[in-house]
Amino acid sequence: MEKPKDYYQLLGVPRDASTTTIKRAFRRLARRYAPAHTDAVQPALDELQAAYETLTDAERRRRYDDGLGDERVALADWSLVRHPAAGDLRRPFTPASLAAEVVLDPADAARGTVLSLDVPVTATCLSCEGTGGQLFDCGRCGGEGKVGRRLPVPVQVVPGTRDGAVYEVRTDDLAVPSILLTVHLRRA
Secondary structure: OOOOOOHHHHHOOOOOOOHHHHHHHHHHHHHHHHHHOOOOOHHHHHHHHHHHHHHHOHHHHHHHHHHHHHHHHHHHHHHHHOOOOOOOOOOOOOOOOEEEEEEEOHHHHHHOEEEEEEEEEEEEOOOOOOOOOOOOOOOOOOOOOEEEEEEEEEEEEOOOOOOOOEEEEEOOOOOOOEEEEEEEEOOO
16 A cells, blocks of 8 residues: 655645645745746646645545554554664664755756756664664764765756746655755856
8 A cells, every 4th residue: 555645744834734824835835836837847736736635625634634643553553563672772763855955057947957966865874773883883873873875866957947946856765755956047
């Protein structure tokens, strides 16, 4: 079963947000996508529209929240089954979306281009599996349980992109599920 999209995260609002806050967030994000409205950004606009329609309708929001609640229970049940070994002091690590800005030449924005981003990422140390070390600090992460690395991410900028356009770039990396990229045009 596919995991439902988190509409609250998509709109950037807390789970207890009022309808007014949700409407305001939807309008703000829709205005950001409007300058670059092409077939490439249509799926993102459709997701925003679905999130807006679901969260502003009281009955649909209740059913959606119930569905998220079932998922949280399933995750909690799984975590109860997998007890850590004695002395396993894993440091908690929660992946999050990143926000970034890029400056393009107007000519590149007009014709479209591919950007090669090199994103700094913090991930669980594979040497100590996030424990930071058992008796001594891990030599790779220095006892932090996390290490920094670089994640190459190609971004297709569609032709006709305007200043202030926002792209949501999904990655296959668990450390950074997505990147919100704002495009600015270089002034002459």
